[in-house]
Amino acid sequence: MTDTVQTEAVGGVEIFVPLNKLKKSPRNARKVPHGEAAIEALAASIQHKGLIQNLVVEPEVKEDGTQTGYYLVTAGEGRRLAMLLRTKRKQIKKSEAVRCWLDTQNDPAEISLDENVTRTPMHPADQFERFAELSIEKGWAAQEIGARFGVSASVVKQRLRLGAVSPKLLQVYREDGLTLDQLMAFAITEDHARQEQVFENLHHNREPWIIRRDMTAANVPAADRRAVFVGADAYVEAGGNIIRDLFSEDRGGFFEDAGLLDMLATEKLREIAGEVQAEGWKWTEAHIDYPHAHGMRRFYPQSVALSGEDEARLDALSREHDELAEGYSSYDEMPVGVAAKLEAVSDEIDAISAKRSAYDANVIAHGGAFVVLHHDGTVRIERGFVRAEDKALADPQPENETEGETTDPETVEDEQPDDDDENVQGIEEEDEEPGKPISDSLTRDLSAHRTLALRVALGERPDLALIALTHTLTAQVFYSYAEAGCLEVRPTVTPLGSHADGIEDTPLAAKANEAREAWAERMPRDVADLWGFIVGLDDEKRLALLAHCASSTVNALRLPWDRKPRTLQTADRLATALALDMGKDWTPTVDSYLGRVTKAHILEAVAEGVSEDAARHIADKKKPEMAEAAEQRLAGSGWLPAVLRTPKAEVERSAPVEAEDLGSVEQPSEAEAPDTEAEDGEASFAVAAE
Template sequence: MIMSAKSVEINPASGTETLIPLNKLKKSPNNARKTPHSEVAIEGYAASIAAKGILQNLVVEPELDGEGTATGFYLVTIGEGRRLAQLLRVKRKEIKKTEPIRCIIDTANDPHEISLDENVTRENMHPADQFEAFKKLADERGFGAEEIAARFGVTAHVVRQRLRLGAVSPKLMQVYREGELALEQLMAFAISDDQARQEAVYERLSYERDATTIRRLLTETHVAATDRRSRFVGLEAYIEAGGTILRDLFTEDRGGYLEDVALLDLLVTARLGREADALRAAEGWKWTEPHLDFPHAHGMRRAYPHPVELSAEDQAALQVVQTEFDRLTEQHQTAEELPDEVDARFGELENQIEQFEAKRQAYDPGDVARGGAFVILNHDGTIRVERGFIRPEDEKFPAEAGQEGDAVAADDEGGGDDQATRHGEGEEEENEEEGEEQKLSDTLIRDLTAHRTLGLRLNLSEQPDVAIVTVTHALAAQIFYVGANAHVVGIQPVKTDLTAHAVGIEDTPAGKAWSDRHANWAGQMPRDVAKLWEFVVELDHDSHMALFAHCTALTVNAVKLPLDLRPRALAAASRLAEAVALDMTGYWRPTVQSYFGRVTKAGILQAVREGVGEEAAERISGMKKVEMAAAAEQLLAATDWLPPLLRTAKTGDKVGLPDGAQGHDFCSQAAE
């Protein structure tokens, strides 16, 4: 029976099912639900009703005026959400405001009680049943995520999440039903659609059963989209080549995981090879080699560029560019914002100046003709080129070169390698003393030179300035030359390869600063080690001390290893840090990659407490590990927080420095 405006004045008996116009239904003041329905819930009701109609009748009672007379309207005791959904559909002009709504008249029960009963006496569907039911709609009825979303008033992304969860192994789904797996863990398993692999990972879990561990185990054979190889090749190129990407629908996966690692490596190798070929063609090196990582054990000598004068043509061109740059600078020095064309011109001029300045450093043509370069993939996905390496078989030995004792700068990272070419061990220059020595026995020569050595020790011990020269010469001869064997004091620099302990350290600003400083000194070294003594002696005091400091610094080793048996050395490292006023905030920043992603959640929260405060730590305490690490990085970005291992004890003065040394920065810069 459809009730018109006139017929509603006649009150039907309780329990009667009837159709009532939508505009005759009102919200009941006796409804137990006082908190309004959310917009999302109403949208869901509206979508469901549009697709399937109202599946459950509304329960209503007649509205009475103060005298107990029916007003012609009905109060909705059960089904207010459905009424609001239909009103939303009226607003969207999907139905008319007089749309008949199937209702049950109930005047026998207390309206407040049955409203409460409706909202309390029921059990929600288990999430596992919901996930599988959504998947059944997709599998059996062929509905896509968008269509299912439209029929249930949710987003397509939510549907995809439920479909992915519905595809989890039935064995794991049952474990979830039984309460042995949390939803967060089930979501982690859903990153892969390989049910056999899901079950295998589940069997591998021990006490570490958190979602992060599950995701890590399921993706351990894949490559993250944030990996340097992925960034270098690019996701589009990888997909075009036939690669597939595994996406995590439940966390911010930052691009997903590349599944075809072999294809990715092939693309990386091919592109690095093309870059290496282009470099060889452009710069004329004898060889170029592409490498994923720097081959530290290459066993080659390294040549560095040396200062050269610009040609007259380049000098004139540089002067023209510099003059225009200075003129523009003077014209616009008071401008708050540069016009676009002026800003663009500044950029062009700066690039030209940089190109001319780069020509002031050049490799020896002979080194280029027999040397080569490594084309390496940086840890940030960019290309890094290391030039000037000369293979042992390509060396120009003294006999070929027509000179003796020639030793050239060795690579900072490979100069101490046992495979390095021993250069500079040729015959010593003949002098007048050699003729005399040939007349003496070996025993007498040893005797006399022992006395001479003792005399040198006594005199050197009384002349600290000469001692500094001698030590500097010994360190430089071994650091910058391969096998020269030209040092007279028995001091050997022991260098620790930091790249073996901290991945990507050479790509950090501090690593690049050290590399540039070393290259600067290497470029100043005389090509013949026999001339090194004069070079060191002729340096001014500040430059001499800077070279001494650089060579000494290269041997510093404060790396703490597991079961380290050097407690006194590490204690000395702390004293050294105090002496040089080490402030690691200038060299290291806490990020997800450098710290927060590698400590526990408790460690993250402790860092935030120390660096920001208890309130900030409390705000992120409920986050998942990945989100918490990212939040901590943002919170601490503007602070100077450091982990305890990187902190330097605060002291009033620099510890262990001689009087008058405080405040001098003569060791900070290499000589120009």
């Protein structure tokens, strides 16, 4: 093709100008330069389809009126830059002839402005449908379409997904009945019937997040513990479909078939349960949720001394571990070989350390384990449960034993005290029968004196009082033996599952269970050995055990049939002393709060947690939409309902009374005495709160 560069410009003709003879016109109306993406798109279009629209040019003229041989691009600067990009990529030469329209009659600035103003862009819905047609009719993949239009494959996939939305909804979008954000929310699936059903059920509140929620109401988020446990690959391999949201962060999408997901999770848990049963357990059960109502007694592993060989090997491994890790703060900093060796050493250390505790052979032979899913999708194995019919076999020791004492039924009547005889005779008649035990009345008398002496002595020994209290609580909390201790302290552990659905599967419940199991694994199997175990603890660990036992008895439930204002007042004081922040473990959602209160309460929550304006903005919504909108606005605000708030610490506290002054304090009369129940707990938590 020959260059057509005229020495005397004649307007209104088509000419061909070498690319390197074209310049940007100083009178181009566009001052903001074209973006890189736009130039990329133009370059791709020209590469595959040629120059669809020619450039409008005028000759460059010197001050003396002579032409320079160059041409100024009046309209088409973007196309000029796109062709220069093609030369940079070695797709064309700099001398490539470019088809141009020579215009010397019109004002170049007006032409440039006209080109950018006097045009109507294609409606996005038409664009989406045309992209879909290219994919269906020509069979082009997203990568090929993207290459022809200079956009990424991900952008093409988005446009294809939008083009696959129900034609009915696309028409509503064309008529401005839907926004682009709303249309993208419908495009989360390609099920036209589902899209139209959700659209028909929408009310005046058409927030995109509400549409997405309704579109995926029957699906399982990828963050669900079942999905995490099974994994996307296994689910898809089994025939499941994962819905992907191409327009927002979906964190892995949504698993469409909840039934299939449950089946896969249960099968995988059963496989693990089979491996656990191979340890020798009589039975194992696999459940997605932990069966809280199993009603079985649980046994825990007991401490076992390592063999001399294992102790020596553990010492050697510990030294090797320290030598390998010296100078490194993480595995990432280590050479690959060192990191692999260190990991192998750590695994062997863990394997030997695991031998320090083991279940009794009787418990394994007659007991079992539950294999369940943890809240984060990891496997939770709970061993040591014994069914009622196997309890005697697993723990042959009777719970109640009478030490060295037998009773002859025929002598029971003779041993009962005769009140009439005691009134006549001040001294019991001496019984000549050798070996006969003393009477119950005398035993009761003597034990009363001993009990009083124990009370006084224990009151003077706070250290032993701590041991005795810890022993009594531990025996009942961990062993269910109320008769194991001599203190008449009865801890009541109230299950919370019946008061709040799903509370046992929360991270907070997992933390409480882990703390309990950590203690249970250290304790002796026989409650008779518990006293020695507690005495052997240092002060810090003993206090920690007492705190754990005491914590399991906390009851701050507010029940309509159980009015206990002073108990709840003390619970508030305890929360203040502990600086309890429920915002770390609880958030207001439709299920947890907003969907279960009145509209007035919802608006009050938004006003307090966000602003009055935010509350007014949702005030005209129906309750379901209002609750959902409130959940979005309150997310991350830290707002809590009054029941969950921790009262502020009291500023003023009464001065403590010295111990030696107690005897000299004048006691108030009964009429003047304060309500001790109302004051209960104030002194206990005053120091902690301060």
